Amino acid sequence: MKEEPSDICSQAVLKALYPLSKIYGFVVKTRIFFYEKGILKSVRLPVPVISVGNITMGGTGKTPVVEYIAKYLQEKGKRVAILSRGYAATIKQENSSLAENVCNDEYLLFQENIPNIPHLLNKNRVKSGLEAIRRFQAEYLLLDDGFQHIHLAKDLNIVTIDALNPFGHEHIVPRGMLREPLEELRRADMIMLTRVNQCSHDEIQSIIDRLREVARHVPVVETVHKPICLESLADAARLDIHCLHGKKVFAFCAIGNPVSFRKSIESLGGELLGFRVFPDHHVYTSSELRGLNTEALRIRPDAIIITQKDKVKIKNVRNLWDFPLWTLKMGVRIVKGYEIFENKINAILH
Template sequence: MIARIWSGESLLWLLLLPLSWLYGLVSGAIRLLYHLGLKRAWRAPVPVVVVGNLTAGGNGKTPVVIWLVEELQKRGLRPGVVSRGYGGKAAKYPLLLTAETTTAEAGDEPVLIYQRTGAPVAVSPVRSDAVKALLSEHPVDIVITDDGLQHYALARDKEIVVIDGVRRFGNGWWLPAGPMRERASRLKSVDAVIVNGGQAMSGEIPMHLHPGMAINLLTGERKAVDQLPALVAMAGIGHPPRFFATLAQCGARIEKQVPLADHQALMAGQVEALTASGQTLIMTEKDAVKCRAFAKENWWYLPVDAELSGEQPEQLLKELIALVQ
C-alpha cells in the first residue's frame, strides 16, 4: 500500500499532505539553522564523505559504501565507516565493531560492511561520537558515513546521493505522503549523484548491482543461482522486488517469494518455517549476516557488487584521494 501511495497510484497521499508539510517545515528549518551558523556542526580532523539518499527505502546505498571503501583501499588509503546502526541496540555507544559483534547490537548494514571490507566500522546515534571512536583506535585517513545526508550535526567534505533509477522520487512529496526526506532540488548542492538501475540522466553516474555466485551460509560453497533447486526467495531490504527481479534475471527457479521489512530481526524458527522438504532458501547478503548463527545446510545468499559506469567514478575517486593528500 505504501508503495502505491508514494508512487501516486493511490490518492490517499492527499490525506497525508498536512503531515508532509510539517515534515518539510521541520527538516528545512534544521538545515537552515546549520547553514546560518546558528547551530554548529562538528568537523572531524580527517575528511568525511556522506553517502546518503533523498528518499526512504532501499536505493543501493550500502553497496556504494562498500564500493567506495574497497576502491580507496586499493589506492592505499585507510577508510573507516560510521553508521547510525539502524535496527541494532548496543549496550553502550559508540560501538566499534569486531568479528564477534552481532546484528542485534550494530544493525545489519554495519556488520555487512565490516565483513565485506575489513575496514573499521563504528556505530552511534551521534555520528560524531562514532568518528571519534574510529580515530581513537584506528589510523583512519578518510571516513565514509553510511547514510546521514540529513544529519547536519556532522560536517562533511563530500556528499554523494544514491537514487533508485526505477522509482526515482515517486510523487515527489515529503514523508509520509511521499518518499522524500528532502526535495529533489537538494541534488543541486551535492557532489555526485549515483543512479542504481533505470536510466541515468545527464550528470548522473550510472550504476548496476552485479550478482555473483550464490554462497552457502554453512559451508561457503559457491554455485550459480540457476543450479539451485526449488527456491524460496527471502528479502528483508528496502525494496524486496529488486532482489526477486535479480534472481529471475539469473535464471533462478523461484517457487515462493517472501518480502520482509527492511532491517527486520530474524529468528531461527521463523526462517526455518519458510521452506518445505526439498526446497532451498535464497536470501540477500544483508539477511545472511543475521542468519549465520543458526544457518541450515539448504540456506544460500546472493552477494551483489556495485558496478559504476563511465569516467565519472574515477574522477570522483581522485577527488576523494585529493582530500587526504
C-alpha cells in the same frame, strides 16, 4: 519504477497525509536554513569525511556503495573507518570485542565483507569520528547515511538514488518517501544512480533529465548491483551464478528494495515459485524461519535464495533447512561516469 496506489481508499489516505508532509517539510527546510545561515554550526573533523546518503526512505543501494568506496580507499593505501548511526541495532553479538555488543544487519555485513575496516556505531557521529581517529588512526571517515547529518561537515557529499524508485513519489514523508525536498540534492557533490540495469534506457534518461532540473550541475554516475556468486549456507561453498538458470526457487528477504532482489533472481534465469518479504532490518525469529522452511516444503524448490543481508542474521541456523540455501552475493559496479567518481574521490586524497 514504482507507481503510487490508484485505488480510491489508498488515494484518500495519501490525501490525508499531505498536511503532515507539509509540516515535516517545513521543519526540515527550517533546519537546513539554520545551518546554511550559520545559526546552527557544523563540526569539522581533522580528517576528510566522505558521506554516502540518500534523499528517499527505503533501500537505494547505499550499503554496497559504502563498501565499494571503503575498498577503493584501502586499495589506495589509506586508513579508513566507517561511521554509522546504527539504525535498528537490535542484534546481540556474543563474544564481541567491542564495548557495545548490539549491532544491526549492515554492521554484520561489513564485518563479513570488509572485516579489517573499522565500523563504529553511534548516533553521535562527531564522537565516533574522533574515536576512529584516536583508536584506529583513521585518515578518512566514511559517513554511512549521512546526507541529512548536516551537523558534521563533509568533504565529499554523495547521494545514492535508486533507479527503481528515484524520487519517492515526489512527496516528503509520510505522504511520499522523500526525506527532504528534491531541490536539496543541490547540496550533493555527486549522485550515484543505482540499479540502472533494472530499468529501460528511456527510464534512465528520464531520471537523469529530472535530476538536471532539480540538482542542476551535480554530476551523475551510473551503477549496477552485479551478481557475483551464489554461496551455500551449509559449507560456504561458492557456486557460479549461472547455476541458478532453470532452477525452481523459493526466496525470502528483509531488505529495503525487495523488487531489485526479485529482478536479480529472474535475470539469472531462476523460476520463482514463492517470494516472501519482511520489513527492512527485520530480525527473524526461530518460528518464522521454521515457517519459511515449511512453506518451502509445500512448493518443493530446487533451492532457497536469500540476500547476504539476510544470511548474516541466520548463518548460525544451518540445520533447519530441507533444501539447499544459497546466498546471492552482489557487488557494485560503475558502468558510466567512473572518471567522475575517481576525480571526485582523488580530489580529497592526500
